[in-house]
Amino acid sequence: MLGWIKNTARKSEAAVLVQQALDHHILMGMKPFDTDKVSNALVALVWDRKPELFEGKMGKRPHKMSVAAIALATGLHEFEDGGVAQKTILLALGAVLMEIANNGRFYDLGGADQWMIDRADQAYGEISEKLQPSQDAILGSFV
Template identity: 55%
Template sequence: MEYCPRPFNPDKLSSALVAKVWDHKPDIFDGKLGKAPHKMSVAAIALASGLYDYDHDEDMRLPIQLALGTVLTEVINNGRFYNLGSADHYLLELADKACGEVAKRDLADPTAALGSLAL
């Protein structure tokens, strides 16, 4: 899936990933079904979506995976300060599951984590 033109542009990619998930479930992100999700939850689910979209493009997937890990770590460490609602917890759970699935697969194939380093 080509959201981000080459060379890699994190701003364009992140905007495209957020727009994609927002367009897929606008009622959740607009807050029509309750409290709108926190931006950290939106970032996490957008990045998780990107893991699947760029599954076979390691040059794109690995930075997305790193960013998702960073977002999830931030929420684990400081989530109590974000006043997260039920939609946030749902989105974060989905993002965490996606991150875990990809990491588990990468651990099964140690060369996958090396990406384009060609070691």
């Protein structure tokens, strides 16, 4: 019973971080999705894929920041249209990764955390690169 409560609390903490990052990066005032629902769904999606990792059965439970990062990285692949939703998730993931880069030394991050952060960073780079041509086309018209 206690494990279920801890798991629910950890999921909730990570989902709140995801939602805050998404809400902060809503593009042009357009809300492409319900951030509360998407946040919870993304955290549940990654959690359900590897419950033994997130529930601490393979060692220390991951930090909520790394869970938020991998959830947002997963969201990049769930919204692969290059539209406002994917770009909002990309901005939110960038903010989470920047927070980890700047303040990660203050978090008690373990090996699983670093693995998730590395995967999230890789996804961020891949999607950023894929979206770059459309951004170049827009910016090129102003120069």
